[in-house]
Each structure stands twice: as C-alpha cells, then as structure tokens.
C-alpha cells in the first residue's frame with residue numbers, strides 16, 4: 001500500500017489545488033460524546049497530507065478532528081472536492097457512478113446481516129439517512145418489502161435515487177421537518193463518520209424510529225483503520241470529522257436510547273455494523289475508562305513501532 005508521501009499521490013492531490021487551511025474551521029471545545037473538554041492531540045496531518053489534527057477525549061476515547069471545517073465549508077467540500085480528492089488518493093476515478101457496483105455488494109452483505117431482524121410483517125417504512133444514489137435503500141426496500149424514503153444533501157445523487165422509485169428528500173436529517181412521521185426501519189450506511197453532530201443526529205433518529213423499530217448503523221472502526229495501515233495519520237482524513245471505535249459507538253448508541261441486538265465485523269475487516277432497537281430505559285453512556293487507556297497506548301505503540 002502506498003502512502004501520502006508517495007510522489008504520484010502527492011502530485012495528484014496537489015494538482016487539485018484545494019487549500020484546506022483557507023477553509024473556515026471551528027474549534028471543538030467539548031466532546032460530542034461525553035461533554036468533557038480534556039483532549040489529547042493524536043496526529044497533526046491526515047492521509048492526504050493536509051494539516052488536520054485528530055484529538056482524543058481523555059475521558060471517553062472519542063476521536064475527532066479539531067478544529068474542523070464549518071458546515072458550510074463541508075457543503076462546498078462535498079460539492080466539488082470530495083470525490084476528486086478520493087480519486088486522486090486512490091489513483092483512479094471514483095464518483096457516484098463508479099461506486100454503484102461496490103454499493104450493490106455492500107447492500108447484499110448488509111441485508112444478510114439484517115435479515116433476522118427485518119423479516120417481520122409489521123415493518124412497513126424505511127428511512128435511509130445519507131443514502132446517496134439509493135442503491136442500498138432500493139435493495140433493502142425490495143428485499144424486505146419496505147417503502148423506502150431517502151434523505152441526502154447532494155441533489156444529483158438524490159435525483160438518481162428518485163429514479164429508482166424511492167421517495168427522496170434533499171437535505172439533512174437534523175434540519176428537515178418530518179412532522180409526526182415515524183419510520184419502522186432507519187438505516188445510516190457509511191455515513192455516521194461524516195456527520196458534524198453524531199449525538200444530535202442519533203437523538204433525532206430515536207425520535208423518528210417507531211417504538212418497535214430497527215436501526216442499522218455502521219462505522220469505520222478507527223482501530224482497524226490504523227492497525228491495517230500501521231499508521232494513525234493514514235487513518236485520519238478531512239472527510240471524516242469522527243473516528244469511532246467499538247467502545248465509543250456503543251456508548252453513543254446507549255446514550256441515545258438504543259440497545260444493540262447484534263454487531264458485525266464486516267468482511268472488509270474495516271467496518272463494524274450494528275442492528276439496534278429502542279432501549280427500554282436509556283443507560284450510562286460513557287465508555288469504560290480502561291478502554292480509553294487501551295486506545296491511547298495502542299496509538300503510541302503503532303506510532304513508535306515498525307511493523
């Protein structure tokens with residue numbers, strides 16, 4: 001695997017002319033998961049070579065970019081920079097069109113994981129948050145006889161999703177007014193790491209999910225990302241404000257009123273998926289302090305050991 005310092009990659013990224021430091025950014029003063037403010041700076045650049053710092057909360061182990069771009073700057077980033085940047089990084093064209101095959105494979109795998117929980121006749125409606133071109137929502141809707149609704153901020157991708165017969169909303173779940181609507185199934189696929197406010201979004205999702213509904217969400221496991229490359233810097237990228245781990249994601253879910261029914265290490269060894277249901281009573285959100293110590297010492301180990 002080549003790294004950010006390989007000449008071809010460095011040149012392709014430089015040719016995009018994206019000036020990260022010129023983007024409006026804001027400091028994160030409080031941890032989005034536990035509310036504390038004592039942080040450890042883990043890294044000073046990301047996998048593209050941009051000077052983005054990843055911080056870890058000393059109290060709960062949540063890892064996040066700090067400072068990070070404003071919502072408006074992220075809007076512009078997704079509009080014209082994100083896909084070209086990922087393409088430059090990998091050295092091949094990656095866009096809404098080329099990811100369709102990958103998305104279909106993903107949809108089939110995740111449907112397999114969810115089948116024990118979605119094979120119920122009382123589930124009718126599904127909301128896909130950040131569903132892009134709708135490949136996954138379309139597959140799930142057919143597979144489990146659900147009426148699919150998709151919400152995503154990218155107009156071109158939403159138009160593709162609409163052509164698949166899904167109800168579509170162009171926007172953000174935190175901002176859209178759903179009125180009294182509830183959904184029996186909510187799916188958040190390869191999206192949670194891109195959010196600006198994970199706690200706020202999950203709280204919103206809890207309101208939108210019917211009381212006996214099912215939530216699917218998956219994360220890029222930060223530990224898997226740095227262990228596979230044996231580089232913490234290469235596991236950080238400006239497109240992800242958050243770097244979740246099993247302890248921090250489980251805490252987010254518990255704290256937002258969900259109970260994990262099953263977790264799944266995806267076949268790619270990178271993602272971790274969760275099937276959840278509303279919890280009878282919300283429980284303590286904070287991860288075990290020992291998990292924070294383990295994370296920090298593992299980061300130091302990877303940073304200072306040749307593989």
Ligand SMILES: [Zn+2]
Nearest residue numbers: 031034057060
């Ligand atoms: Zn915290």
